[in-house]
Amino acid sequence: MSQAKKRYVRNPNLPFVSRELFTKARLTDDEEKQLSAESYEEVLKAKANAIEGLLRPFYDGGDEDEKKKKTKSRIEFEVFASPKLKHFRQRVRFGICEQQQHREQQLLSEEEEKGKFDYCIFERSEITRIETKFDIASESLQAIMNKLREALNEDDRFQSLREGRLSAVTFHENRKSTECVVTLWRGEPFREDFAKVSGLLAKEIGVKAIVGRTKGDRRVSNDSTEDFVVEEMEIKDNESGTGRVLRYKQPEGSFSNPNGDIAEMTANWLCRAMETDEIAAQTARSFVELYCGNMNHGCYLAKYFPRGKVIGVERDENLCRAAEVNLEMNSIENGTIINAPAEIVARRFLSRLRKKKRGEENIEGEEYPFTEKDFFLVDPPRAGLDEITLDLAREFKDIMYISCDARSLARDLGEKKLSETHRVKRLAAFDHFPWHADFLEVVCQLEKKE
Structure with missing residues (x-):
């Protein structure tokens, strides 16, 4: 019988700052205090x-x-x-959830909004939607996040990339913000024109490459080999x-700090x-x-x-x-x-x-x-x-x-x-x-x- 994977349990005695605070357009005075340098010193x-x-x-x-x-x-x-x-991460990954805010504001009907998405993060068994900002990520990554979401949600040329049970998106850039690779994770196979369509999208949003990943398949925009950042x-x-x-070459899909x-x-x-x-x-x-x-x-x-x-x-x-x-x-x-x-x-x-x-040092030949x-x-x-x-x-x-x-x-x-x-x-x-x-x-x- 395989051993069960050990689940990480957070220490309840340590201070907790919700990542939801980094997604808000405006903060209350109390929330500003939670994200102050003095508060960080206490957490550290x-x-x-x-x-x-x-x-x-x-x-x-x-x-x-x-x-x-x-x-x-x-x-x-x-x-x-x-x-x-703030803005200290050069690599972030988000889950995908159905877009709701437009329907709640009665800007779109349910049919018009069908298939459109928001980024989200899962924290303490709760889902936090990311509408316009995520201040943990670098400022340039935030801009690319918004460009990608807008292109996939609003531009018919890229609808095929959004379809097929899109489940997650990863963004990975270097500190100079001169190179960025985006990965789309989904549950269904990609269409044959993925390389061409994603290549057009990569150029439009200003990234080095877009990688598509699904079970047993991995594709790169324009069939490029430039699926990494330096x-x-x-x-x-x-x-x-x-x-x-x-x-350093940091390849897409593998660990980097x-x-x-x-x-x-x-x-x-x-x-x-x-x-x-x-x-x-x-x-x-x-x-x-x-x-x-x-x-x-x-x-x-x-x-x-x-x-x-x-x-x-x-x-x-x-x-x-x-x-x-x-x-x-x-x-x-x-x-x-x-x-x-x-x-x-x-x-x-x-x-x-x-x-x-x-005394058998050379028993197997080479040292x-x-x-x-x-x-x-x-x-x-x-x-x-x-x-x-x-x-x-x-x-x-x-x-x-x-x-x-x-x-x-x-x-x-x-x-x-x-x-x-x-x-x-x-x-x-x-x-x-x-x-x-x-x-x-x-x-x-x-x-x-x-």
């Missing part, structure tokens, strides 16, 4: 305090080895706020402010950690990342491993292809992508490691592409690490664990006993989802105990 503080409470047993003297020391090492828990409180990230390498700009500003802040924090530890000066170490995606972390951290390899492990073939492009686009010559599930790579590595310890002496980064899904991947992590001296749910990180450190082999060296939280009552992304650097 509450989230940070909750996470600090979860993780405190594993740092700041909670470690048994630390208690034995005469002087207790002090780990600072750094918290980074979102620089934007994002840029600036890394400041020293205190003088000089730095470098990296470019929706808050590019916070992703850039996270990248700079990780680079500072590498510089402080003088990782680049260490002997021929390699960088190994599980769940590497499009090699977002690997590209900007590659410079700290000049005499080793930069190895990414990712199961999504589409992201692996993007990762190869990104390595080349950023002139990373020592990069390698392994297209495989993390648990498969972990199992093979641990098997070889056991044979090595028994494995990395060793337990290399630098290990994991950026797993919300559920955290599974047992076999945790066993792999325990073998490494240095671990950078990026967690989008601190409860999974706390479980892996405590219940799963990762803290028995490793101690916390650095800890920081980044608010990718301002106003969301629960989530802060946590970056935890661990080092093996002596």
Whole structure:
């Protein structure tokens, strides 16, 4: 029997700000107060305090080895706020619901309105309609949202795209708002003229491509291969402010960080950690990342491993292809992508490691592409690490664990006993989802105990 999927339950003790507030044309004084900078500080503080409470047993003297020391090492828990409180997302997805406001205002009959839609979001078992604005999305995305809805609802040339049980729409752009890809999700097959009709619509609303997705079928406007956006990230390498700009292909339909500003802040924090530890000066170490995606972390951290390899492990073939492009686009010559599930790579590595310890190192021919002496980064899904991947992590001296749910990180450190082999060296939280009552992304650097 398959295991039931664990349902996420919101913490009722944390403040809640409804996304409906971001859809209103006008706010009351009380609603304005809820979305003020002062209110955000309270939400962020509450989230940070909750996470600090979860993780405190594993740092700041909670470690048994630390208690034995005469002087207790002090780990600072750094918290980074979102620089934007509105318009901070470059990727959004909406459900589709039947349009009602015109009928309620008696502007259209039920027959005239048939098939026309509004965007909607589902929150706390309720549906919130988005009529003209959604201030969580970037301003340019909002403009494209309205153009698309108007074109599909009002222009007969595009009626075929609206038909066929349209169920959702995704918008994905880069931070400069120079490229945007729209995805239409529906329950019925697309007509043969989809590429032509959607190509005309893409030009009309000013987007790079429109992708159509239905079960077993995926099509792109004008049969184009330009179904991606290119994002840029600036890394400041020293205190003088000089730095470098990296470019990333973010393919449609695959994971990318929706808050590019916070992703850039996270990248700079990780680079500072590498510089402080003088990782680049260490002997021929390699960088190994599980769940590497499009090699977002690997590209900007590659410079700290000049005499080793930069190895990414990712199961999504589409992201692996993007990762190869990104390595080349950023002139990373020592990069390698392994297209495989993390648990498969972990199992093979641990098997070889056991044979090595028994003196059978060359029993299977070629040496494995990395060793337990290399630098290990994991950026797993919300559920955290599974047992076999945790066993792999325990073998490494240095671990950078990026967690989008601190409860999974706390479980892996405590219940799963990762803290028995490793101690916390650095800890920081980044608010990718301002106003969301629960989530802060946590970056935890661990080092093996002596």
